[in-house]
Amino acid sequence: MPSENSPAATAHAFNKLLNQPKLGSKSRSGEVDDGTKRLRRMILVEGIPSKTDPNLRPRIWKILLRVNELPSDTYLRYVSRGPCEVREKIRNDTFRTLATDKGFKERVREDMLVRLLDAFVWRNHDRPEDQLGFTYVQGMNVLAAPFLYTMPSEIEAFFCFAKFIEEACPLYVQPTLEGVHKGLRLLDRCLKFVDPELYAHLRSKNLSAELYAFPSVLTLCACTPPLDQVLQLWDFLLAFGVHLNVLCVIAQLLLMRDEVMASSSPMKLLRTFPPLEATPVIGIAVTLVRDLPADLYDELVRHPYEVHHS
Template identity: 65%
Template structure:
């Protein structure tokens, strides 16, 4: 399919009412049921996998892209509260403001497209608002997970600020994503990240015992070479357009698959790693992302994992 045909398919799913001009007003006024949204999400997931979300480089800044609309639907973000976001922003610096500012200035610092669209003050506002929101929710709910600002959260917020047309939408999607898709990754001890790295070693041993043994013979565990990729869901590895395509896949099918995405990158550089007497030199900076190749390998890896190990993988971003 051409990009135009793919775009038309996405718009058909996102705007089911547009297929009939005579019923557009009636259909758009109808409240969507959970069944409607679930069906839309299933169709979008299938299309993300088979065709990929097309890039739209010439859109006006205020117009939501297909990617923005798909991300919101996959995250079930259908309500925006601009007043509440502004209220949180007006609260000013939080208790972790210094920590936030120590990270935001270097967020995707080498990506000129990102820097041209997302200013540092936008990152700071979103992250400060998230901290204030989390503190308020913690007072209302006892015994829940503890959310604040932790290492890597600046990079996790970056794709949302880049993709969504407004800061309010970026904040809503980022907050929902953190709290529902990977809450264990942003606890103070980063327990989900460390658990993911343990599982990466286990999955690599299953997927490629020879490569696993070679890395272990050099005293290399996933904790040493894959921490940034696990922490940021590969958003630390350029280029940004490939990060966004990989995130389309992760938002559609689950953050847990990022661990297999990292293994896919190892397999793509397998020969160099096997031949190198010092593979850590190659692993300090991963090669540029190739999203389609990574996704294809990841799907093959997922099929071959033992069922119990795959269940552990699914659980680790969301439960202790």
């Protein structure tokens, strides 16, 4: 029998939970079921042992995103329409996607990424007029990459990506990147609250989140290698909400705080964040949640999806 804290024992515990019927379905009241709450807690406390059982992460992501249907004919219909009207823009970005990650390049070919993004644009052509619209925007290629890397099939990656974009962070992919800019403004406000000294130092150098944190907010940290750490961070974001990415970026700042405070030109340090370490980043982000005033945290929760009608 594997020891209680071994990856094999953790994988066994996850599988036992995943094999329960109705996991991930919402009750009539819209409340999250107990199984999903336990799943979230296990992700936070144990982490998904994906090296021990590579099937766990794709299964868990689909449950967290509530992707139950995988109508392959729908995806193939989009693909059969061929290049969408913004294909050139897509191609401009896709060859650069996680270009330095050898493992990603081996598993995800550029044509898969192009096809998925083309299909997503076609899917939007079929959406009702009164709903928020989508097309291809900067950063979408990097947001699609973890799904193509993690999911066993392109079809599963497509439906997970579409659900994620349309429900979790629709404002991050509007043509104006409205949600991203909101997230950056909230990052400044949260940093000012949790670490006024660091905030003041950055402001004294005319540095706002808009200047140093744009890629990290735009891509939900997927731009900071290594990829295995990005996926671990995304386990947390998919379980508890993409709004927490703003706090994960602050956590990365706090991990390099001494160097930033000592630097007369911190932008040099902030241009490229150090390699991502998911466990300490998540630990700090969870602590920051407790420190923020309720109204600021509420704004943070809503910023990726709530449309303000003027």
